[in-house]
Amino acid sequence: MAEVKSKEAVEAMEVAEASRETTWEKPSFVGDLFLGNLNLDLIYPFPEQPVSDKQEADEFLAKLERFLAENVDADKIDEQGEYDYSLFEGFNKLGAWGMKIPKEYGGLGFSATNYNRAIGLVATWCGSSVAWLSAHQSIGVPQPLKLFGTEEQKKKWLPRLANGAISAFALTEPGVGSDPAKMSTMAVPTPDGKGFLISGEKLWCTNGLKAELLVVMCQTPPKVVKGKEKKQITAFVVETATPGVEIAHRCQFMGLRGIGNVLIRFKDVYVPRENILWGEGLGLKLALITLNTGRLTIPAGCAASGRKMLEIAKDWGLERVQWGAPIAKHEAVAAKIAWMASHTFAMEAIVWLTSGLADRGDVDLRLEAAMAKLFNTEVAWQCVDHLVQIRGGRGFETATSLRERGEKAIPVERIMRDMRINRIFEGTSEIQHLFIAREAVDPHMKRGYKILLPETPVGEKLRAAAAAGAHYAAWYPSKFIGWSRFPKFGEFGKLSGHMGYIERASRKLARSIFHAMMRYQAKLERKQMVLFRIVDIGTDLFAMSAAISYATMLSKKGGDTKNAMELADVFCSEARLRIDTNFRQLFDNHDESSYRLVQQLIKGDFDWFKGQVVEPVMPTVEQVEEAIRNLA
Numbered sequence: 001m002a003e004v005k006s007k008e009a010v011e012a013m014e015v016a017e018a019s020r021e022t023t024w025e026k027p028s029f030v031g032d033l034f035l036g037n038l039n040l041d042l043i044y045p046f047p048e049q050p051v052s053d054k055q056e057a058d059e060f061l062a063k064l065e066r067f068l069a070e071n072v073d074a075d076k077i078d079e080q081g082e083y084d085y086s087l088f089e090g091f092n093k094l095g096a097w098g099m100k101i102p103k104e105y106g107g108l109g110f111s112a113t114n115y116n117r118a119i120g121l122v123a124t125w126c127g128s129s130v131a132w133l134s135a136h137q138s139i140g141v142p143q144p145l146k147l148f149g150t151e152e153q154k155k156k157w158l159p160r161l162a163n164g165a166i167s168a169f170a171l172t173e174p175g176v177g178s179d180p181a182k183m184s185t186m187a188v189p190t191p192d193g194k195g196f197l198i199s200g201e202k203l204w205c206t207n208g209l210k211a212e213l214l215v216v217m218c219q220t221p222p223k224v225v226k227g228k229e230k231k232q233i234t235a236f237v238v239e240t241a242t243p244g245v246e247i248a249h250r251c252q253f254m255g256l257r258g259i260g261n262v263l264i265r266f267k268d269v270y271v272p273r274e275n276i277l278w279g280e281g282l283g284l285k286l287a288l289i290t291l292n293t294g295r296l297t298i299p300a301g302c303a304a305s306g307r308k309m310l311e312i313a314k315d316w317g318l319e320r321v322q323w324g325a326p327i328a329k330h331e332a333v334a335a336k337i338a339w340m341a342s343h344t345f346a347m348e349a350i351v352w353l354t355s356g357l358a359d360r361g362d363v364d365l366r367l368e369a370a371m372a373k374l375f376n377t378e379v380a381w382q383c384v385d386h387l388v389q390i391r392g393g394r395g396f397e398t399a400t401s402l403r404e405r406g407e408k409a410i411p412v413e414r415i416m417r418d419m420r421i422n423r424i425f426e427g428t429s430e431i432q433h434l435f436i437a438r439e440a441v442d443p444h445m446k447r448g449y450k451i452l453l454p455e456t457p458v459g460e461k462l463r464a465a466a467a468a469g470a471h472y473a474a475w476y477p478s479k480f481i482g483w484s485r486f487p488k489f490g491e492f493g494k495l496s497g498h499m500g501y502i503e504r505a506s507r508k509l510a511r512s513i514f515h516a517m518m519r520y521q522a523k524l525e526r527k528q529m530v531l532f533r534i535v536d537i538g539t540d541l542f543a544m545s546a547a548i549s550y551a552t553m554l555s556k557k558g559g560d561t562k563n564a565m566e567l568a569d570v571f572c573s574e575a576r577l578r579i580d581t582n583f584r585q586l587f588d589n590h591d592e593s594s595y596r597l598v599q600q601l602i603k604g605d606f607d608w609f610k611g612q613v614v615e616p617v618m619p620t621v622e623q624v625e626e627a628i629r630n631l632a
């Protein structure tokens, strides 16, 4: 099945690897889970938001809610495919452009938890507004500037950004999406060495339509390292008012129709050297770290949307009577609502757990953030699909049409369109899988990779094999032994059985990763479906752990939230079914025949199967020539 890697693929991998964060200075709950260690102390007791921190944002959130309800007409924005730019000033008065910017630079200095509370609130009302606010500060200039800027750079730009100067993040290009290492936008040094001239195109730049400042990733001249030329990618802060910056196209989408997303063209755009962030050659690493740290925003939006969707499902399930009963009383509908409720609870648990840990700052969250993005975007999409089904024909009808014929304007159709992109931008679900898989197998790779490489000299191979053998002789048997039965996890009450399952499954997962390494050796990298199942098991185990920790905290509080255990229990039961299926199919599957089928399909072997389809009329040579003349 495995194909020989092209030179281009090898180069892309090398650049991506060089930009990977390789050190783990803080402990990682998920990293440990993949090694078969349930390090519960890292996530339990649940990192509850301190009261003083909560109070910092309570008043702001109340004002934000009122502002949204009174001023933001999400359906109108969606229908017009254009944002209401008069809202920008209102957001500015609230301080919403500077939520993540430290107070000393004029921002609100919110913790990750408070920022995600605010983003979640906006997400329950208007997806396009979320995109404007979060593209600006989750990935736009403030985020990398805070992480990597010099004091001088921070003083220069952060106050402006906090005061409503919109910013954007420009990485993607027409030829470069998931694999940004191959980008072609160039920054050529000027002869005096004081600056650079940027030329190229950046695609799908959210906020680009109104942005004053962009962070732009460009290729700078390559460096020779150990006799080999190494590609350099560098991040620049670019003022859009600089001559040569042109908005070449305003993009329109299926959802988030009010976002100002554009194709930007740069033609000899001068940028002074002082505008480099972090350093020459560090741009891809900066972009990836920015995306990693900004990655909690989308999950927060998904979880909050999940709560809103559940509310709609619950109300409609009670209100709509068919076949003599409210539809929520029919088991098939109830099962969907149960799925939505239990999985929304898990989404929330993940968001508040990761936000709390981010604020505490003592845990490495790289893997958890990627899992949050993967899990919450996939779950929220499944929730909206269930919701459309529960709403029946009304789920497919626009809010305006519903209102015009006298029904409640419930925007399920818009929520579905807005939701879909979450599985694609800021790293697709497939790329999250690959990123997590890379880290899951890394501890074993470090020990075993040299042994598996054909070019390793025999002596070195033997030494590496002896060291690995000694390690695995102790490690492997230890992954069969554990204590997960009562009373080990007694403090989790009715969820203790699920916690025991996590402990056993994490050891089985660690053994399975080891088996996969032994079975496929260096080819494991291309056994994506095996890796994806490993990641899905790990992600469900993480979600279960988060849900149990969160539910235990809520239930101990008593009062209304006492029954949170019920939500976690149903979620864990569902997740266990998925995990068991994934374990069963890990090596016993039809991956090979599916892969073979597609290779035949793309070669044209099944063209007979195409049948009659309407093909678009091809333009004439004259029409193409005229289009080229118009472009010029």
Ligand SMILES: Cc1cc2nc3c(=O)[nH]c(=O)nc-3n(C[C@H](O)[C@H](O)[C@H](O)COP(=O)(O)OP(=O)(O)OC[C@H]3O[C@@H](n4cnc5c(N)ncnc54)[C@H](O)[C@@H]3O)c2cc1C
Binding pocket: 135, 168, 169, 170, 171, 172, 176, 177, 178, 179, 203, 204, 205, 206, 207, 253, 256, 261, 421, 424, 425, 426, 427, 428, 429, 430, 431, 434, 528
């Ligand atoms: C509305 C919107 C807003 C956006 N905002 C921004 C922004 O502000 N700034 C910015 O820089 N970019 C932005 N993007 C770009 C976005 O991040 C990319 O669309 C995304 O990274 C995926 O790239 P792509 O669309 O080119 O897909 P591709 O990379 O072409 O991938 C196509 C498909 O192949 C899969 N795939 C690719 N490689 C692999 C692999 N090795 N193994 C398995 N599967 C693979 C992908 O998962 C995907 O399913 C935005 C895009 C949209 C649509």
